[in-house]
Every structure is written in C-alpha cells, then in structure tokens.
Amino acid sequence: MAIKKHDTPMLDQLESGPWPSFISGIKRLRDEHPDERINKVTNDLLGQLEHSYETRKGYWKGGTVSVYGYGGGIIPRFSEVGKQFPESKEFHTLRVQPPAGNMYTTDILRQLGDSWEKWGSGLVTFHGQTGNIMFIGTDTPGTQHFFDEINDYGFDLGGAGPCVRTAMCCVGAARCEQSCCNEQAIMRSLVNNFTDDVHRPALPYKFKFKVSGCPNDCQNAIERADFAVIGTWRDEMKVDQEEVKAFVEKKGRKYVIDNVISRCPTNCMSLNDDDTLEVDNRNCVRCMHCLNVMVKALSPGDDKGVTVLIGGKRTLKIGDLMGTVVVPFMKMDSEEDYERIVEIAEETIDFFAENALEHERTGEMIERIGLVNFLEGIGLEVDPNMVAEPRRSSYVRMDTWEEEAEKWFKRKAEAAAG
C-alpha cells in the first residue's frame, strides 16, 4: 500500500551539496525499505522534522520508558504533534555501550543493523556525545524486543539520567605510539564495576568516566568527564638522536627551532650545534607537542602510568569546568593498581552520592565545598601538583599549621624510605 508522503520542501534543500545527506538516508528508508512499518515511521519523522524547520521549534517531550530490570538507558521521546504524525509519535532512542575503543567488525555492525531494522526505525549513530551507540526511534515494546535481542549477543544499555554514564576511551595502545596505558582495560575496569549505577539512576546527577592514553586527550576527558584518566610517564622521554638529525636535515633548523624548541611551554628543549636535541626532563610537563611534531624521534618514556583529574563538565549550572588533578601519577601495571583506581572511583562516587546537591556535578560540588574537603572525603593526600598556584587570599584559619606541615614531612620521609 502506497503511503502518503509528507512534503518536505525545506528538508529537500539539505539533499544538495557534496557532504553526505542524512535527509537522503531517511528518505531511502521511507521509499525503499521493504518493511512498511519503517516506511511509515520515517515518513512521519520527516513530516515532524519539516514542521520543526518551518516553525523553528522542537516537538519531542520526554517521559518514562525502560526495559525490564533497568531504570535507564532509554531516551524516551513522545511527539507533541503526534496527531499529525501518528506513526512516529513514540520515537525512543536506546543508548547502547560500544565495545571499548569503538572497535567493530563489519559482521557485528551488520548484526546490530539487522536487529535494529527488525524492531526500530533503521536510524543509528556511532556515537552520541557521551559515547553511546544511538539507536534512534522505536516504540515502547520495540525497546524491550531490541534490547533482549542485542543483550543476548553481548551488548548492554548505557546510562541516561542521574547515573554513571557510558564511558569512552581512545584507540590508544591498539594503534597509537603515544599510548601510555591500556586504555580499554582501564575504561572497562572502571565503568563495568558500576553497572548497577549505570542501569539504575540514583545519583545526584550524571557521572562520566573517560580515558585518554596520553595528554593529547583525544577523548576530551579533562573537559567533559567527572573522572578523567590520562596516560603519562615520569621518566625521561625517549630521544632517538639519529632521527632528530634526520628531522633537522629534512625540515631545516629554523623549522625545528620555531615549531619544536620555542613551542615548549617550559622551555626545556635546546637544539645542539650538532643538530641533536637536549631535553631538561625535570621541567618537561608532558604536554606532547614535541612528540606530536617529531613522531619518529621522540616518544614517551618507559615508566608509564596515569594522572587522574576530577570534575570536568559543561555549562549547566555554574559554568564550564575543567577537571582538576587529584592523583598526579599512579602506575597501571598490576592487578593491585587496577583495584586501587577502581577504589578511588568508588570512594568518589560514594562521596558524590552523599554530598552533592540534586543536579550538581562533581566539579560543582568541589567548587562549593573546596577541593580539600573532597580530598579528605575520599582519602587522598594534598599535593602541590593539584594547584596551578598556592592560595592568594589570606582569609583562612591556619591554627593547625604545624600538624599539617608534619604530615607533609612524614609523607616525604615515607616516600624516601620506599
């Protein structure tokens, strides 16, 4: 039976031009898909979207939809103009956790596509801004059927609402020479320890883990994760002097001075007269710039580990915040190291659950109570690497100075004793 297609004169204008068009894709589902259900759903979806373009307004509202046993993972969408567009009046998205590193075979992509076309609209995005596979558009029974099917072959829902959210990690050690840790293992150890908190939203607000294998931070972890894990190293960077010479030979001294030596944020590099490189490793802050430019000549050291930063988030409510350092360095080699980072995450989430206000992110909580109260709450010691500079204001009560100084010297002595 032929369906009556909505006119979409505005959306049609997004079919011209060289970049691939999502409108053409949705139209293919409407016009060419063998399942009439999908033809109808996508027809009404296009109709509603055209209506949005004409009136410059959105027409979806939220609600409550979940699969049996879970409280989250679905973004419910009910149309406010469902009478005009009845076939897509329920158009829920399932957030599904991707394999670590966003790795797929074409086989598994096909399998996911087959399942989705059986129960949903046939529209999918790899991935949303949090990192989920977004299966966009199905009705309430469809969410359960689709979930049951993909859950049987190893996929699970992600987070939605005030809960631990789907985590992300970069490609890392799988295909990158800058990797300083096993990003996939760290990411999965962390987020999969909290499946209960992912599936049953009960926190003050969202909580995100992101793992980047080096300070280039390709996962934007510092800027948008509550718990950012960034690979780094603490011994000397590796310098292959023959490759340095070859690079200077190829690019010229001026290029190397202008683009490597003088771009170092701590002025810790110097080009020698014989075109070898001298590095003041004590003052290197592992910014990655020189390693990015001279990929063959320079690489991270051997004593690798991670830095943990807490509290990154976007605008709501008090403004954008970057994460701040709470663990300057920890090794990530042994099982105990993994247990320790999970323990820090548990302490953080417990403290967050108990102390944050409703709809307050970790960064806002820390802004409100101060970093020191947070550190004491989760059992971490203060460290000068946690600040860009010490306090400026004298308005602080310091009558336990001796005690606090003693703690510092004691920790130093313990560290020296190994």
Next chain:
Amino acid sequence: MAQQHRTPIESGAPDGFQYMHPVMRKNFGQWKYHEHPRPGVLLHVAHGGDKIWTVKAGTQRILDVFTLRKLCDIGDKYGDGYVRFTIRSNIEYMVEDEAKVEPLINALEGEGFVVGGTKNSVAMISHTQGWLHCDIPGTDASGVVKAMMDELIDDFRGNNMPNRVHITTSCCQINCGGQGDIAINVQHTKPPKINHDLVGNVCERPSVVARCPVAAIRPALVNGKPSLEVDEKKCICCGACYPPCPPMQINDPEHSKLSIWVGGNHSNARSKPTFQKLVAAGIPNNPPRWPEATAIVKRILKAYQSDARDWERINDWIERIGWPRFFEMTNLPFTKFHIDNWRGARRSLNASTHIRF
C-alpha cells in the same frame, strides 16, 4: 500468572579485542611511530615492523541501515572487515596491505563518503540531536552540520590549516557539543514564556527554582494556581529551567539566536586545555541552511589560515596576536557582552599595560 520477563545480562561495555584488527591485536602497545602519507590516511608502524593503514571517512552521522550496510560492504570488499568510529563520528577502516588503500579510498569517495579529517584539516563537526530527537533543542544539529560541511568539505579533505580545527555545535546552552576551536551554539535572548495553567501539574517547582543559575525564579500563585514566576531583570535567558519544566518555553523562532565561540582546546599540547570564548552573537537561527552562521565560521577560518603559524591551534594563535587583532581581522564587532561578568570574571580582564598597538 504474571508475564515472565527476561532478566537482563548486565555485561556493560563489551571487550574491544574481539572486534579488533589482528595486526592491532598482535601489536597492542607496541607501536613505534606513524606517518601521514596523504590526507585521510594514516600509517602506523610497530616496533617489530608490522604496519597498518587507516583510511578515515566522514559520513552523514545519522546513518540509515542502507548506508550502514554500504559502509560494511566497502569494508568487506576493499578493506579487511575491521572498522572503528572516531570521537567525531568518522569511520576508520584499518587494512594490512598498502595496495588496498587506493581502491578503498576510491570506493568510499565513489559512494559519496568523504575521505579526510586527519591532521591539520577541519575535522568533522561534532554535534548533537537537535530537532530530530532532542526534547529541548533551539535548533537542528544534523542540518546545521550538513549545510556547513558542504562548504567546508575541501578543508576536511585537505590539510590547509595551520593545525587541526575542531568545530562543534550545540542546540541549547547546556552545550552538549562541548568545547571547540570554533563552537556554534544556541543563545536565547528572551526569558521563558510560561504557561501558568500547566506548571503546577507538570513541574516539580522547588527543583526548577534550584536549577536557575541566577536565582531568578520563585514560586507564585498565578490566577489562583500554583506556578512559577521569573524576575525578568535577573533572567539571563539560559533555558536551564526549560528541561525540568517544559511549560517554561525558552525556544523562540525569532529570539533564539546562534552565537559563535572560539579557542576551546581539549589537548594539553603547548598550553593547558582551554575554554572557548564568545566572539559573535545575534546570528539568526535560519533553517534549512543557516548561511549567516556558516559565513562567520568561514571568515574566522580564513583569518586563522592566513595569519596563524604552523601548529598553532586557534587558541594559540589568538594568544599570540591578542584579541583586538582577532576582532580586527575577522571584522566582528566587540561589544559589552564580550566582557565577562560571571564568577571568576576578573581573571579574564587585562590587569596590565600589555597592549599591542
């Protein structure tokens, strides 16, 4: 008897290894360096000498199953059947044999996908859901990005920029799109319009009061019904009250505008990570192709391309040349709205005589 429900398997994030290219599995943690043979292609070389080529392509991001299968067909016929997606939703095909690279590129381009997005290119614009699926959007996302990428496609395909450029879009001021070298975000300019008949039944009023960043909302009786009122002099028109209270409609076809922010950078390379800063506002939210926003983005890109040095991201470039010169070069007006008055704002003021003439 109650219906028997299937108990979910709480398996969480799947292991990536089962879907990883065998060469990547074999050389996990053993990569030595990479090269960039041409735009859109990376070559990674392992310590043991193994090599893997990656071909990166941009898509429409909102994929229909036909397009997904087309991408898989290309991966099976011209690649090794292993792919991954980047944080900016590009697809990457990994192949072991260099001879496969050229046919793979041709197949992708032949089917309308766009090979590029590596190194000093304009990367794929990261975006959100917009009118297609969000419950609070001020604008569309996929449409804005499609229209903009049509114009920036040569900069995605080529390596014409001093360093990489990450562009983001957000359909409300929550800014799900995140920080970008250039960010195009919705900026509302009028307080919410309140449907007082609905507030009492739909909204948890104390939560809505608590949500306001400037304490401009208070409970009130309107026409004898419990509702909320907004102190319109205090209101900053951010829309934070709208998600928990849909009768406080913030989106307006005329007064919800677009603003452009620059200099956000997530990397620690050179300087510490930076936030984006306001440069332009009052831009009409003009579907279906948003030409005014695109024109300003192109103007900023042109100034950056002509004046920045190699490896400078937009924030590095402006740090060197100073903001007055940025506004001069882009011919954008500097207004009182550019001077921050939010908490911590004094740190953004120039407390020195460091002035370029």
